[in-house]
Structure formats: structure tokens, C-alpha cells
Amino acid sequence: MSLERIKIAPEMFDIMPPEYQDLVQKATYGNESRGWKDIGTSKELIEEHSLCAGCPESMAFRYILASLPNPEDTVMVGSTGCTSLVFPHVGIHNIHSLFGNQNAIASGLKRALTVRFPGRVKDVVVLAGDGATVDIGLDMTLQAWFRQEKFTTICFDNELYANTGGQESGLMQKGFVAKMAPIGKHFEKVRLPEIARESGCHYVVNCTVSKPNLIEKVVKNAIYIAREIGPTYLQLYTPCILEIGKNSMEGLQEMRDAEKPTERFAYREYISEPAKELIAEMTAKEKERKAALKKQLAGQNA
Numbered sequence: 001m002s003l004e005r006i007k008i009a010p011e012m013f014d015i016m017p018p019e020y021q022d023l024v025q026k027a028t029y030g031n032e033s034r035g036w037k038d039i040g041t042s043k044e045l046i047e048e049h050s051l052c053a054g055c056p057e058s059m060a061f062r063y064i065l066a067s068l069p070n071p072e073d074t075v076m077v078g079s080t081g082c083t084s085l086v087f088p089h090v091g092i093h094n095i096h097s098l099f100g101n102q103n104a105i106a107s108g109l110k111r112a113l114t115v116r117f118p119g120r121v122k123d124v125v126v127l128a129g130d131g132a133t134v135d136i137g138l139d140m141t142l143q144a145w146f147r148q149e150k151f152t153t154i155c156f157d158n159e160l161y162a163n164t165g166g167q168e169s170g171l172m173q174k175g176f177v178a179k180m181a182p183i184g185k186h187f188e189k190v191r192l193p194e195i196a197r198e199s200g201c202h203y204v205v206n207c208t209v210s211k212p213n214l215i216e217k218v219v220k221n222a223i224y225i226a227r228e229i230g231p232t233y234l235q236l237y238t239p240c241i242l243e244i245g246k247n248s249m250e251g252l253q254e255m256r257d258a259e260k261p262t263e264r265f266a267y268r269e270y271i272s273e274p275a276k277e278l279i280a281e282m283t284a285k286e287k288e289r290k291a292a293l294k295k296q297l298a299g300q301n302a
């Protein structure tokens with residue numbers, strides 16, 4: 001979907017739902033410098049959600065949607081879990097896959113879009129829980145990375161199966177006791193960021209979603225690198241406040257605690273050599289663009 005295509009024909013305008021009119025007129029589609037700062041001032045691509053009040057997944061969704069560089073031409077692929085409760089409210093094309101199949105679906109989709117729309121940038125972004133990414137979907141996740149499929153995989157890591165009441169996941173911490181895992185986890189949290197790197201991802205980040213500017217940066221990097229070079233992976237801590245017994249105001253502090261230097265969500269990043277070159281090129285171009293804009297503004301004000 002391009003910006004032109006989502007314009008409403010004038011004779012149909014008044015019969016379109018108000019939410020759709022609002023989206024077409026006030027969303028940040030087509031704005032090159034869109035980002036987290038648009039949240040609250042422009043039409044957001046998510047306004048309601050059916051997650052628990054205060055669930056950090058809702059913040060994560062907002063930051064990610066605000067940071068997509070090309071939302072009109074992005075398709076997100078979701079999987080069953082708490083994340084899938086949000087997709088029906090999102091103003092971006094999205095597909096729900098069978099639990100665990102998300103990276104297989106995304107592979108076919110990305111290839112099909114490339115053939116169907118040659119010369120047009122079409123981004124595919126997988127967004128799924130840890131159960132979908134590392135347990136039931138691990139084969140699909142890894143095979144997509146081995147094949148160097150050009151899309152981004154984002155895992156909302158809440159360290160358990162939240163949507164089905166709290167079963168153990170591969171990304172759960174050792175020793176953690178959940179409602180449906182009463183004897184405590186017996187083995188260490190799977191090191192998926194390291195596995196992603198070994199499996200061919202060109203950009204891997206492990207962090208929390210406590211800082212919107214950081215999320216904007218890593219989402220943009222991940223998408224640009226996936227577009228040009230190959231698979232990218234973001235593992236974002238979005239604690240299940242319901243399962244760890246926190247109230248709706250405590251999710252942010254939980255993330256801040258978990259990102260301290262010795263903790264499991266301390267910021268970690270890997271960038272392959274070709275990806276580093278691409279980021280350097282893009283940074284230089286962005287600098288040029290901003291300088292040109294400044295010059296133009298100065299000219300207008302003179």
C-alpha cells in the first residue's frame with residue numbers, strides 16, 4: 001500500500017469510518033523522519049489494545065510502529081500469544097500465522113512481494129513472543145536465518161507463555177517458578193542472541209523497551225539492514241507484569257532493573273561488517289539531508 005493508494009476517493013469520503021478518515025489524514029505515513037516523538041502528536045498506528053493494563057508489550061508496540069521507516073509498505077507477521085491480541089488494532093498490514101510458523105510465512109511473503117513489486121521497497125517484520133520464536137517456532141526461526149531471508153525478526157521476550165497462563169519457555173530464567181511451571185525452570189535461559197549471530201543474522205540486539213529513542217534506533221537499523229543485506233533479530237524484554245506480580249505502574253521499573261550492566265537484558269549488540277558499512281553510509285546521507293534542509297530553511301528566513 002503506498003501513500004497515494006490510501007487516499008480516499010472524494011465521493012466516498014463521508015461514508016468511510018471516521019477512524020479510517022483519521023488514519024489517512026493524520027498518520028505519519030510518508031514522513032521520512034517519523035519516529036517515537038510523533039507518539040501523542042500525530043495519528044498513532046495503534047490507539048487501543050486488549051492487553052492487560054500497563055503491559056509493557058503495549059509500549060513496545062507503540063515505539064515499534066512509530067519507528068517503522070516505511071509503514072505504508074510494511075507487512076507485519078504475528079503469531080499466537082499476547083502479541084496477537086494487538087494486531088487487530090494496528091494500522092499496518094499484518095498477517096496472523098499459525099503458532100510458531102511466523103518466520104516461514106514471512107520468508108514466503110518477502111519473496112512474493114519482491115517478485116510482485118520489483119523496484120518497490122516492501123519491508124516484512126515478524127513480531128512474536130518467546131514461546132513462538134524459541135520453542136515451538138525455533139526451526140522456522142533458524143531456517144529463515146540460515147537461508148539469509150531479508151526480513152527482521154522481533155521477539156517480545158516476557159520469559160514465559162503468558163497468553164496460556166504461564167508455562168515455561170526456553171527464554172525463561174533458570175529457577176523461575178510460574179503458575180503453570182511450579183517446579184521451577186531447570187536450565188539456563190537459551191542464548192538466542194548468540195544463536196542468532198551464529199545463524200547468520202547481520203544485526204542482533206538484546207535490550208528492554210524502557211527507552212523509546214533506543215527502540216527507534218534499533219528498529220530502523222534492523223529494518224534497513226534486513227532490506228539490503230540479510231536477516232536481523234531484536235530480542236526485547238517486555239515483562240509479563242501479571243505473571244511476575246507487578247502492578248500496572250511497575251513494568252518500567254522492572255525493565256530498568258533488568259537492563260543494569262550485570263543483568264540479563266543489559267544492552268548487547270552485534271553488527272556484521274557489511275551491516276556496519278551500510279549504517280555508516282546511511283548516517284553520512286542523513287547528515288547531508290539534514291544539512292541541506294538547514295540551508296534551505298536559512299534561505300527561506302533570509
Ligand SMILES: Cc1ncc(C[n+]2csc(CCOP(=O)(O)OP(=O)(O)O)c2C)c(N)n1
Pocket residue numbers: 080081082083098099128129130131132133136156158160161162163164169
Ligand atoms: C500450534 C499451537 N500450539 C500451541 C498453541 C497454544 N498457545 C497459544 S499462545 C501460546 C503461548 C504463547 O507464548 P509466547 O509466544 O511466549 O507469547 P506470549 O503470550 O508470552 O506473549 C501457546 C502455547 C497454539 N495456539 N497453537
Ligand code: SF4
Pocket residue numbers: 050051052055056057082158162163239240241242243
Ligand atoms: S498476560 Fe502478561 S504479557 Fe499478556 S497482556 Fe497480560 S501482562 Fe501482558
Ligand SMILES: [Mg+2]
Pocket residue numbers: 081129130131156157158159160161162169
Ligand atoms: Mg512469552
